[in-house]
Amino acid sequence: MHEFSVAESILSFCGREREKQQAEEIRAVHLLIGVMSGIDIQLLREAFEALKHKRGFAKTELLTRQEEISVACGQCGAGSRLMEMKFVCPECGSENVRIAGGDKMLIEKIDLVRQKL
Numbered sequence: 610m611h612e613f614s615v616a617e618s619i620l621s622f623c624g625r626e627r628e629k630q631q632a633e634e635i636r637a638v639h640l641l642i643g644v645m646s647g648i649d650i651q652l653l654r655e656a657f658e659a660l661k662h663k664r665g666f667a668k669t670e671l672l673t674r675q676e677e678i679s680v681a682c683g684q685c686g687a688g689s690r691l692m693e694m695k696f697v698c699p700e701c702g703s704e705n706v707r708i709a710g711g712d713k714m715l716i717e718k719i720d721l722v723r724q725k726l
C-alpha cells in the first residue's frame with residue numbers, strides 16, 4: 610500500500626510543522642498531486658483518514674488538487690497541459706513531447722491554528 614506510506618509521511622510532516630510553528634492544531638493540508646505521480650487520491654484519502662486519529666490529527670482535513678501533465682513540444686515548441694497520459698502535442702499532433710511537470714506530489718501549504726499565549 611504505497612498510499613499508506615505517503616499518508617504517513619504527510620502526517621509526520623504535520624507533526625514537525627506543529628512543533629516548529631508551535632501550532633495548536635493543523636486544520637488542513639493542501640496537496641498538489643500530479644496526474645502522473647502514480648498516487649491514487651481516493652486511496653490516499655482513505656489512508657489519511659485511517660491514520661490521522663492515531664497520530665493526533667483527528668481534526669486535520671486533507672485537501673487535494675490535481676495537477677495536469679505539462680508537456681513541451683519538440684516539434685512546434687508549444688507548451689500544453691494534458692489531463693490524461695496521451696503524449697501528443699495538442700497544437701501540431703507531434704508525439705515528440707517532453708514532460709515538464711505533473712509527475713510529482715507536493716504539500717502546497719498547511720493551515721494551522723496558533724496557540725494562544
Ligand SMILES: [Zn+2]
Pocket residue numbers: 682683684685686687698699700701702703
Ligand atoms: Zn507541437
